[in-house]
Amino acid sequence: MKTTTTGPMSGRKAQAARNDQVILDAARTVFVADPGAPISAVAERAGVGISALYRRYASKDDLLRKLCSDGLKIYIAEAEAALSDEGDPWEAFTVFMRRVVDADVHSLTINLAGTFTPDEDLYRESTHASELAERVFGRAVQAGVLRPGLDVADMSMIFEQLAAVHLGDEERTAQIRHRYLALMLDALHLTSAPSLPGPPPSAEEITRRWSGG
Template sequence: MNGRRAQAARNDQVILEAARAVFVADPGAPISAVAERAGVGISALYRRYAGKEDLLRRLCSDGLDRYIAEAEAALTGEDDPWDAFAGFVRRVVETDNHSLVINLAGTFAPGEDLHRASAHANELTIRIFERARDAGVLRPGLAVADVAMVFEQIACLRLGDEARTAEIRDRYLTLVLDGLRLPSADPLPGPPPSVEEVNRRWRFE
């Protein structure tokens, strides 16, 4: 990139990081709060994004891109099925993408590009899950939708500063992973969440 384009890319990244922090804390916050946190004028923000929904779609698109990259890495690596599965789960938790899911689902209308990316992410997750399941390293009764719920449960954990939050999430993720890796355990009670139940939250009315 030339100097101007590089600066524009840096400014855009600052805006996205500010938007993530603002909307994870308060999904109902106005777009002006993003401009204030990013240290840019509201006109500069509107030159990049038509409005709040446009910015939310970009945030979720970037999150899906990171998720897909981690899933592809898990599938192309040489780790055994359990290490690939557990490593993937840990890396996704570390990216904290699901803080966006639990805070932004249903607050805007996803575009067709987000639906396609979400479907691709789900396909990759199914492949990772099925490889671990077929290798016999997962407890009986699990479904791929359970993995999505685990991500969201861990994302709900927030204590103090970022370092402490990372510690507490790592603690409970370790407990969850131990629970997932129990091939001789009793089947889980009740059915797993259906695709319709998981997707219902993204309906915007």
């Protein structure tokens, strides 16, 4: 009778996946709080030996790239969901904004920028995310649901400002972020509002942080 090792292998793979997720969760907590923290702090929080961590991620840069890539993938998925929503344009736009804030995407992307060296895969993901953001923003503009004078870069700055809110307690942090997102969305929806002071951030101002500038 032929035997199979599929079951035990699946079990080991499942355990490895769980261990990897524990490390990633620990890394997210540690590096969002302090991007300059040593990788040993991640191992300590995850409850694994430093050698076990290095078997999965050869360096701190590898771990930070993984976190950033995960954040970009979430952003891409939410942008694609917004673009596939054929309902009310303003509702699709606000749902996109809320979901990105809830996922804390910018704590894993912009807030970590300049602390590690991106690779080509990450640049491709970032470019794709930017293209989708342009489309989400452009559709809202075409529908006439945004105040005049806005630029897609304004979305990025709003996300960044909200991601900077950390009150220690996750539930309270989420409440405060939603409070100020609601105020910001009201301001974005003032289609008869006067022009905003000054120009929006330039592409160079948004991207320079990736080189540590």
